[in-house]
Amino acid sequence: MTSLLSDELLANIGRQSTPHRELVTRRDIRKYAIATGNRQRKYLDGDQAPPMFHVALFWDVVELDELTPDGVSIDSLLPRFPLERAMAGGLKIDYFKPVYPGDWLTATRTLTNIYEKHGRSGPLIFYEVDMQIVNDAGEPVIREQTTRILR
Amino acid sequence: MALSEKQSPMSVQVGDALPERELTPDNVQLFLYNAALWNAHRIHFDEPYTREVEGYPGLVIAGPMLGDWLNQCVEEWLGDHGRLVSIEYSNRAATYIGETLTSGGTVIEVDPASGSVRVEVFIKNADGEVVTPGVATAVLGAA
Numbered sequence: 199m200t201s202l203l204s205d206e207l208l209a210n211i212g213r214q215s216t217p218h219r220e221l222v223t224r225r226d227i228r229k230y231a232i233a234t235g236n237r238q239r240k241y242l243d244g245d246q247a248p249p250m251f252h253v254a255l256f257w258d259v260v261e262l263d264e265l266t267p268d269g270v271s272i273d274s275l276l277p278r279f280p281l282e283r284a285m286a287g288g289l290k291i292d293y294f295k296p297v298y299p300g301d302w303l304t305a306t307r308t309l310t311n312i313y314e315k316h317g318r319s320g321p322l323i324f325y326e327v328d329m330q331i332v333n334d335a336g337e338p339v340i341r342e343q344t345t346r347i348l349r
Numbered sequence: 350m351a352l353s354e355k356q357s358p359m360s361v362q363v364g365d366a367l368p369e370r371e372l373t374p375d376n377v378q379l380f381l382y383n384a385a386l387w388n389a390h391r392i393h394f395d396e397p398y399t400r401e402v403e404g405y406p407g408l409v410i411a412g413p414m415l416g417d418w419l420n421q422c423v424e425e426w427l428g429d430h431g432r433l434v435s436i437e438y439s440n441r442a443a444t445y446i447g448e449t450l451t452s453g454g455t456v457i458e459v460d461p462a463s464g465s466v467r468v469e470v471f472i473k474n475a476d477g478e479v480v481t482p483g484v485a486t487a488v489l490g491a492a
Contacts, residue, residue: 226385233381234417235372237425249420249433253413257386268398269389288439289416293432 202280202314202321210277215307220255222247224299230254247297252331252340256305275307279348281323287346295339303339305331310343323348352430352489361459361466361489367426369453372418372472374410376446382414407445415440415450415481419470422452423485431466431489438470438483449475457484464489 224244230251231241241248247255260271297303311326324347331340351368352361376394383393391398392409399405416438423433444450454470465488472481 229381229385233378233385234414234421235374235378236421248417249424249436250413250417253417254386257388259387265389268402269391269395271389286440286442287412288437289413290435290437292435 202323203312207277207279208312210309211312213275213277213309215275217304217306218256219302219304222251222255222297222299222301222303226254227251227299244299247299249293250291251297252303252305252342255303256329256331275309275327276325279323279325281321281348283349285322285347285349287344289345290343292341294341295333295337297339301339302334303331304334305329317349320349351426351428361456363456363459365456367422367454367456367468367470369451370418370422370425372450372452373448374414374446374450376408379408379410379414379446382411386411386413405443405445407447410444410446410448410450412440412481415444415472416483418450418452418472419454419481419483419485422454422470423468423487426454426468427487427489429491431464431487434465434486434488436470436483436485438481440481442474442478442480444472444474444480450480454485 227244227247228242231248236242236248240246258271265271307327307329309325310328313324315322315324324345327344329342333339379393392403392405393411396408399408419438420433420436427433451473454468456466457469458467465486468485470483470485471479474480
């Protein structure tokens with residue numbers, strides 16, 4: 199069976215993003231906690247960041263002309279894949295340390311794997327991205343491993 | 350029920366149910382969530398585009414928001430009696446504004462020696478179909 203994945207495409211495994219450093223603010227925590235319907239006071243008041251606040255903290259802030267017509271920003275970590283329709287994805291998140299307003303966090307994303315499988319409806323491409331989040335002391339705070347499927 | 354003072358963390362048993370919560374996200378909540386992220390994907394706010402161009406029956410609830418509700422389900426159960434250590438989940442099926450969803454879970458593993466528990470968590474749609482399954486690990490004891 200011929201592979202959809204060329205050597206050139208597979209050479210992208212190991213590609214790493216520029217580290218991205220962001221400040222955690224009480225205001226951003228409050229917005230996130232309220233929008234997600236959180237019911238715990240410490241999060242609603244912004245005293246501590248709830249789990250998954252890092253999703254908002256490290257979402258790419260792109261300029262209007264960098265968005266596609268459907269409003270999506272292109273992930274510069276990823277190569278152009280021969281399949282483009284995104285299917286369900288999975289996430290694994292490890293929480294090592296709590297996050298508080300005033301913390302500076304740095305996220306680095308690595309494209310750790312690209313592989314293909316043949317499903318009943320045709321070929322599928324899987325890719326995995328590992329995001330490591332550390333504090334200014336270099337201690338691990340959160341690790342997020344994402345698997346996405348394209349068909 | 351949520352863990353309480355009266356209930357020793359060690360009394361947690363395999364099969365214990367986590368409190369269920371009904372979720373009825375509306376346009377305003379979905380808008381605020383995506384604004385907090387800086388996510389401009391039209392399927393979350395532009396209903397004509399979502400129906401006519403993407404062919405969805407309605408505005409699509411953001412996948413990571415469903416994931417967040419799984420985290421909330423575990424943390425509300427733990428209260429001050431434990432700490433969420435890790436969670437994994439997958440978005441299996443799309444859900445739409447107007448649907449009533451339910452979050453919940455079940456304890457599937459308890460290690461009394463370490464105080465570690467594993468819980469299976471879910472978001473179900475109104476038909477009872479699990480749209481977002483997950484597994485979380487927590488450590489019992491003072492958070």
